[in-house]
Amino acid sequence: MTGIYDERAARKAYVRHRQTAVFTFTIMGMVIALIIALLFSFHVFGLGSVSTAETLPNYGVSAACAVPDSSGTAKYVDNSTVHVRVLNGTQHSGFARAVGEALTNRGFTVENVSNYQKTDVKRTIIYYGKNTINEAYTLNDNFTDAVMKMDDRQDKLIDVVLGATFDNLKTKSKVLGKGAKITDVSGCLDSSKMTNLPKALAHDAVN
Secondary structure, eight states: OHHHHHHHHHHHHHHHHHHHHHHHHHHHHHHHHHHHHHHHHTTGGGTTHHHHHHTSGGGGOOOBOOOOOTTSOOBOOOGGGOEEEEEEOSSOTTHHHHHHHHHHHTTOEEEEEEEOSOSOOOSOEEEEOTTOHHHHHHHHTTOSSOEEEEOSOOSSEEEEEEOTTOOOOOOGGGOOOTTSBOOOOTTOBOGGGOOSOOOOOOOOOOO
């Protein structure tokens, strides 16, 4: 009988030990999950900063304010005056050509379509210079996912680098069009105050 009682006691001790271990690991897991959540919440070591940037105006990138005309109002320009080069920044073959044809159908002057130097671009980027600010806004109004980035180019060419988030152009009925008032990107800067601009992608100048 003693052996039976010893076996029962050992079994109970084993069960208690196992329950204690499971409880301990569960608590540890919850603590680790809480720590990770706090790290992302406060962007420690940059964690979670990308998602936060995407909720900001122009996805956290400074944009130039639109240029007002003599009446004091900045307006969208005629599509034909916007010279565009479409570059494919994804692995999808023929992407740039398809978008280039769509922009041509909307009256934009598409100068060229080609591949970008990288194939892992996440978000569509519109590169423009100080002389094509309103043109960049006009082009951007046709996109739903683009970020506008000003560089040091001096000519009239605007580059569109297609990223993985691109799905389709905005429906024509939702595009404001020539003569409509441009709504500045929130937090935009006067172009004269935008210094240390990145170097423009190599291209043939369009004047």
